[in-house]
Amino acid sequence: MPRLPGPLGLPRMLRHFAATGAGLPADDEVEFDAPDPRVREACEAVRQGRFEPAERLLARTRESGSWALRGEAAAELAGTLLESPGRLEDWWARRPADPDVALVRAEAAVDRAWAVRTGARASEVSAEQFAGFRALLEDAVPVLEEAVALNQGDPTPWVVVLAHDTGSRASREVFEDHLASALALDPHNWAAHTRAVQYLAAKWYGSHEEMFAFAERAAAASPAGHRLRGLPVVALSELALDARLDGDAATKYGPLARERVDRAIDGARALSAARPAGDRHLAAVRNHLAWTMIRDGRPAADTLDVFRAIGRHATAYPWAYLGGAAAFLEFRTGVRAKVAAETPFFGGAVRPPAPGAAETDAGGARRELALVPATVRQVTEAVALTGVTYRMAPLARTGITLVEPAPSQEAAGGRWRSGLRRSLLGEGDLVRLARSFTAGEPWPVLVVSRVADRYGLSLVRARTLVTSHFWDGPDGIPSHDEADAVAAALVAAFPKGDRKRVTAALRAPGRDRGPLDAVLAALRLPALPETYGEGYEILADLPEARLVARRGLGSALRSSLSEDPADPKSELPPLGL
Structure with a gap:
């Protein structure tokens, strides 16, 4: 977290701190991984026992090839149905061999296994949890195969398979084959690329260099303005969490040269600046960007601009690694305090939000x-x-x-x-x-x-x-x-x-x-x-x-x-x- 100001900076912070809130939603307006409103509506209907909105939404995404929305809907619906044991199988019994229900079943089968393992580091997961995790992953195999078979031409079940590969310790050859299957159907699929970044991370089966190089190649091959242009900053965020990498600029990024780090951050900043504040589609890039800029010691005023661009669309990662929702709010407050403390007491002013930022004056956000x-x-x-x-x-x-x-x-x-x-x-x-x-x-x-x-x-x-x-x-x-x-x-x-x-x-x-x-x-x-x-x-x-x-x-x-x-x-x- 940015250091809080010392005694000399305290008067400046008290004078300017309120001004740093311009363009920022209040703490309790921030939502983490808030689903698309259409997905939220479908999930709420399912909780009430009504599946028709979910069926219509999933059918539309399949027919129109809206793969990002389809993946989000399948994941959210799976999480909703896992809260009510038996309801998913009842849905499947009512609509057997339905490609949309098959996709949700596959997502739920993998999610169920990961819930047993938890997101903790391997050293913190018990032998019993690992045993349950692997057994559930094995049970998920036929469900995944069925989802792939019923969804020909759809990359979404392959993305679920990639999550299974990471947990099941699939070989590099198998993983690359599955990744190729997903990208053959959707070459710029965001979810598939982020799964690959995780698989190639040093904490799983790759290295910092390999992970970052993959992200750089994917960004370079993506269309101008595509969110994959920000993938290197996602990989950099993962690398920056390695506590073993610290010290001066020559050592804190391990194998990465300074110019590669700068290129990742500056590219993501340019991508963010070109899109409207509060854009859900770019939320993941912006959240990883805020963390990497803090970790890299970038000017607090520039980092504050990124938090303004995030708006209320915080994402679970990278903040889950740092303490969850509280971490996002604490880092954001720390950046604000630093900006205020660095603003001259007399004659200085906090840089206002960029045009288009969702400005919320004090008291008006709620x-x-x-x-x-x-x-x-x-x-x-x-x-x-x-x-x-x-x-x-x-x-x-x-x-x-x-x-x-x-x-x-x-x-x-x-x-x-x-x-x-x-x-x-x-x-x-x-x-x-x-x-x-x-x-x-x-x-x-x-x-x-x-x-x-x-x-x-x-x-x-x-x-x-x-x-x-x-x-x-x-x-x-x-x-x-x-x-x-x-x-x-x-x-x-x-x-x-x-x-x-x-x-x-x-x-x-x-x-x-x-x-x-x-x-x-x-x-x-x-x-x-x-x-x-x-x-x-x-x-x-x-x-x-x-x-x-x-x-x-x-x-x-x-x-x-x-x-x-x-x-x-x-x-x-x-x-x-």
């Missing part, structure tokens, strides 16, 4: 609202010192005030103290901000969120996140006890609520807004505005909404001390415009 059982005046006094501009709207005859951050109403740039506050309090995350403005207050705050396509809620009280819940669809239904524990905390904060109804709503399988609305109704809380979840800063359209602008410490204290509680006008929040 669709969030807070429901507060307090008056607008009470909430105004509580939020006055948080250093963030808020918009509030009282709900008539309910005793509830709706609150949202209003970053669009803050002056561009601002004083460095604004950056300091955002660095310490969080960049507009309403849950974090609620932890600040509930200090010493008797009332709770219920934050309702939409992050990407997931709805959720979080209960904050007395600076503490008491509980939270997100609806993850049919595959993420909590147990009754887990849901009841969340319901108990919610009803303790809102005593008029019906605990049984809240528990039932928390266990609803949907990912739309319905279960969230049901929880609010069960808690006897008012319904959200109809436009909630569809846009940002939705309170701006309400005539009764008031803006509470960010204020400095002195002005906030003076305002608070000068207001007369007996004056009915003091119930209105001071406007900051």
Whole structure:
């Protein structure tokens, strides 16, 4: 991870850190290996026992030759079906000799074996795990043969065979024959090439030099702009994970000359710069590129541009080798801190995102609202010192005030103290901000969120996140006890609520807004505005909404001390415009 700044860099980091978040999604908006929406929809239908969407999708990919989407769909559907033992064989019994189901069966057979082995290093895998792994791989052979036979002209089952070859210690001759079969049908198949990079890695059956040379040849033979042009950086990422290679530039890449390393990184950077930010198709290249640039000591500002291009499309690898999802977020934060610390305190500015980057200003990345059982005046006094501009709207005859951050109403740039506050309090995350403005207050705050396509809620009280819940669809239904524990905390904060109804709503399988609305109704809380979840800063359209602008410490204290509680006008929040 990039080194955090020393004492001299700390003031610069505090001043500029917020600016480094431009163009980056919030941490909880990042998704790892997020499937294509069409694949996600098919998987959710399968979880509900409906196979028709999956059958239609797989048939379309086979007929149109959409091999990348076909491979992704087969892999995701296999993983989904492995969660429900017996369902895949029921599907096969209903559609025997179907090429699409045969492909999913082959993927599941190999995935089942690798799940037993796990992704740990060989030295960390037990003898029992290895025995189970090899037995399941042997069982998978006839399933693979059937999938290949039923899918003539399709490279996708051959890609699954390559994964089997790596686990079964297939000879070089056998592996190369299978690779040739895949590439004869699709010469620039990304999945087949990445399987080969793994097989040729030093940790499996090749060497750093052999793996990297293969990637270089594949990149050179691919069309301009094709993602295979970034394959050398995937191989370099694998090499950079070798702890034995370290030291100065002459030794840390083992057999690779410096110019080959530079060519791999610079080629991937050029490929990334030519494609839109957030492009799922290039996500794997960009994630490996970010790691290799960090490992190579490239300028933090350049690496930050790559994280902006990644957007919310993080990939499992290479981060799984480094600690998983937390590693991606920690490295990204480390790069941001380094950029901020290297930016001059006076007269310096963080380089803005490139045109086309999905810019997300502080507080605008999530669709969030807070429901507060307090008056607008009470909430105004509580939020006055948080250093963030808020918009509030009282709900008539309910005793509830709706609150949202209003970053669009803050002056561009601002004083460095604004950056300091955002660095310490969080960049507009309403849950974090609620932890600040509930200090010493008797009332709770219920934050309702939409992050990407997931709805959720979080209960904050007395600076503490008491509980939270997100609806993850049919595959993420909590147990009754887990849901009841969340319901108990919610009803303790809102005593008029019906605990049984809240528990039932928390266990609803949907990912739309319905279960969230049901929880609010069960808690006897008012319904959200109809436009909630569809846009940002939705309170701006309400005539009764008031803006509470960010204020400095002195002005906030003076305002608070000068207001007369007996004056009915003091119930209105001071406007900051």
